[in-house]
Amino acid sequence: MNKTIIEARGVSFTYEGADSPAVDNVSLSVSQGEFLAILGRNGSGKSTFAKLLNALLLPTAGELTVNGIRPVSEDDCYAVRKSCGMVFQNPDNQIVTTIVEEDCAFGLENLGTPPAEIRRRVDEALESVGMSDFAQASPSMLSGGQKQRIAVAGVLAMRPKIIVFDESTAMLDPIGRRDVFSLARRLNIEEGITIVWITHFMEEAALADRLVVMDGGRVAMEGAPREVFAQTKRVLALGLDVPEMMKLADGLRKAGVKLPQRLMTVNEMAVELCRLKSKN
Ligand SMILES: Nc1ncnc2c1ncn2[C@@H]1O[C@H](COP(=O)(O)OP(=O)(O)O)[C@@H](O)[C@H]1O
Ligand SMILES: [Mg+2]
Numbered sequence: 028m029n030k031t032i033i034e035a036r037g038v039s040f041t042y043e044g045a046d047s048p049a050v051d052n053v054s055l056s057v058s059q060g061e062f063l064a065i066l067g068r069n070g071s072g073k074s075t076f077a078k079l080l081n082a083l084l085l086p087t088a089g090e091l092t093v094n095g096i097r098p099v100s101e102d103d104c105y106a107v108r109k110s111c112g113m114v115f116q117n118p119d120n121q122i123v124t125t126i127v128e129e130d131c132a133f134g135l136e137n138l139g140t141p142p143a144e145i146r147r148r149v150d151e152a153l154e155s156v157g158m159s160d161f162a163q164a165s166p167s168m169l170s171g172g173q174k175q176r177i178a179v180a181g182v183l184a185m186r187p188k189i190i191v192f193d194e195s196t197a198m199l200d201p202i203g204r205r206d207v208f209s210l211a212r213r214l215n216i217e218e219g220i221t222i223v224w225i226t227h228f229m230e231e232a233a234l235a236d237r238l239v240v241m242d243g244g245r246v247a248m249e250g251a252p253r254e255v256f257a258q259t260k261r262v263l264a265l266g267l268d269v270p271e272m273m274k275l276a277d278g279l280r281k282a283g284v285k286l287p288q289r290l291m292t293v294n295e296m297a298v299e300l301c302r303l304k305s306k307n
Contacts, residue, residue: 032189032221033057033080037089039244040075049075051244052089059188062215062222064235064252068266072244073225077193080223082107094188109138111189112182116197118174121181127169128153128162131181138185145184152180155218156210172203179210189221190214197227204228229256229270233291240265253289272296 033056040050050072057063067073078084079091082104094110096103115121124130131149140148153159156176166174175195182190192211196204208231214220224235232238238255240248242265248255256262256269263269276290286299 029058029060031056032059032061032094033223034092035079035089036091038076038079038086038091039088040079040084041087042075048087048244050079050086053241053244053246054089055239055246055249057189057221057223059221060215060219062212062224062236063239064232064237065223065225065239065241066227066229066232066267067241067247071241071266073241074193075244076241077113077191077223077225080189080191081111081113083113109185110187111191112185112187114175114178114182114190114192114195116194118171118178118198121178122166122174125165125167126162127158127164127166127177130166130177131184134181134185148184148186149180152183155183155214156180170203171199172206175199175203175207176210179207179214183214187220189223191223191225193225194227196231204231208234229268230292233270233272240267242266253291256291257289 035053035055038050038053039048041048053076065073075084079086080093082098085098090097093107096106098104098107122130123133128149131152132145135145135148153162156179158173158176158180161169161173166177169177196207199207211222211224212234215222224231226232233252233256235252238250238252239246240255247265248258248261256273259269270291272293272295273291275296276286280286284303290296290299
């Protein structure tokens with residue numbers, strides 16, 4: 028079992044003046060190298076939880092440890108932000124300069140990193156997200172998916188252990204969405220970066236190692252995607268849906284096609300349909 032990199036124990040957060048907490052008594056551990064997806068209807072507390080992970084907000088109750096640090100002082104918050112990067116929903120809000128590579132260097136410059144080291148890390152980060160050819164380009168000329176890749180490069184240049192994506196594919200077209208999701212998956216598998224992937228897309232959640240469903244600031248469901256989506260009624264009651272392939276499989280079964288239970292992804296469906304075809 029990998030070591031725990033995020034540990035929340037009874038974590039709550041109440042916004043000033045609010046009657047009820049936005050994050051309510053959440054206990055959750057994330058292992059190093061895990062790809063965790065968080066689902067939940069609007070207002071269920073996902074973004075607030077993401078901001079707690081990044082020490083943009085501090086718990087109003089409970090204990091949160093990120094990469095061994097419990098953010099209390101300014102210095103701790105700084106250290107948490109270095110180890111846990113964030114990619115937000117709107118790529119335009121994350122881009123601060125007019126040249127791609129300057130944008131990626133922004134965080135490092137703020138840390139007072141020596142120029143040669145910045146050069147090295149920015150080149151490496153752009154390479155890693157497949158955007159080296161665009162180093163001198165203006166971000167305004169890029170597609171949404173490319174802008175998100177630049178935002179990821181800016182985060183990678185800080186060499187984080189964890190990256191939180193807060194609905195980072197929500198504003199992208201299907202190609203951009205797939206692009207950014209596979210980038211996160213690759214960084215997870217090849218570089219061992221722990222990923223917290225907040226999404227509204229069931230297809231993305233289905234591909235995570237583990238799934239957490241939030242509701243009213245609490246953890247309502249938790250488990251492997253297959254286990255969670257198998258409880259279809261509960262999932263629907265929480266304002267979510269099940270992956271399209273599960274619905275298609277249900278429909279096909281009703282029409283007499285023999286398909287195994289627990290079929291969830293496009294790949295699994297493709298394999299099963301090919302198997303049927305080769306039998307006939
Ligand atoms: N800055 C804020 N001030 C006060 N309340 C907020 C603020 N941001 C979010 N909330 C409230 O906190 C709750 C959780 O919101 P949020 O974490 O954004 O949920 P989600 O990301 O799941 O949509 C909601 O009731 C929302 O209205
Ligand atoms: Mg949100």
